[in-house]
Amino acid sequence: MSGLANMFKKDLKIILKDYKVLVLLFILPLLAIWIFAAGLSPILEHNTFVEPFKIVLVDNDGSAWTGLLATQLRNLEVVEKVIFADEEKARELIETQEAAAAIIIPEDLSESIDYWAPQAGKVMGSNLLYLQSQLVKNIAYVGSETVSSGLASLNVIYNIEAANGYAAEDIYKEINHAFEAFVNIVLNRKALITEEKFHNYDTNPVIFYALSLxxxxxxxxxIPCMKLLTDERQLGILSRLNTTPAKSWITVVSKLMLSFxxxxxxxxxxxILVVVVGGxxxxxxxxxxxxxxxATSLASGAFSILIAGISSSGSAADLIANLSILLMAVVGGSLYPLSSLPDSCRNLSILTINRWSSRGLLNAFYEGRSIETLESIxxxxxxxxxxxxxxxxILSFKRRRVAG
Known part of the structure; x- marks a missing residue:
């Protein structure tokens, strides 16, 4: 034990000499959490992917239906302003980026709706504001598909009632009344997406990224401890330790303790940051x-020993470790929620430390389910x-090759 204590003191003195690195290791995580929370919080909140933008409504019909559509567009959070203009002016506004897209309503739209065969409109978009244009296109597409499916459903009801001997005038009056009520419901919707929350808490971006990162x-x-271990192996210190009462495993354990x-x-x-933010x-x-x-510290220390065993020098260990950690950060869901990553990344994340660490920490903080926390541990x-x-x-193989 005295050999381990002496080795730990020696390693601690070496690390403390480069105090600037330690300061960065302690300060940069807090700064990174604030930056990620401020920049990526829209991913968690799912409501501010883009800033509000202007759209143009080319109303060639001028009916009550299009008035209801304009009202609905104004009520959308992503729409800053609805500009009424003709098609030529709409193109000009899109080219100058004053508007993101334009919805062109055809003539006699209301009359075609009365005949249950609504004419198709058009959406003009901007290549420079592609995301906003696609959002407008999807809004128009969902609205038209909803109306079309409603018309198809009413048409089926009409055919069934006609086949059962109902009077044509009564059916027509009833279906028209139902169709008008249906379209009013569609046009009066204010929410693009209705999300059901299964938890009684709201995710705080600072806490989420603090625990994920x-x-x-x-x-x-x-990494500093790993580079020390790599340099000692390269200089032959570990080999010389094996010939003394203080075996090489002592320096490995010392590095693990220092890393912890x-x-x-x-x-x-x-x-402390989590407590300040969360109360x-x-x-x-x-x-x-x-x-x-x-458990995370143990896995990270073991990972650093593996990198030290693979690397031939301290600089190589530094490079391999940095690239590996960055890859884990992306694949393991620390930067972007794991549920939004493709299946290949989710399958590969099983091998990452941060996937299980963030899962265990978030579960312990929010859910408190001991079984899932134990699974992560x-x-x-x-x-x-x-x-x-x-x-x-790897180290055994290298020792045998050197001995041979």
Missing amino acids: LSIFIMYSS LISAVQFFLII GATVSKLGAMIPVFM GALILLAFIYLTAASL
């Missing part, structure tokens, strides 16, 4: 988060075992 910061905190110490400081600072009620949830943090411990086993095999 914590594992990424923990993995980065292990740096991670603990990061965890403490991020939790005092969040303190009671910290107990369930600590085991997930410890178990997955992290399993990943640590896999990383350590792979590192042991």
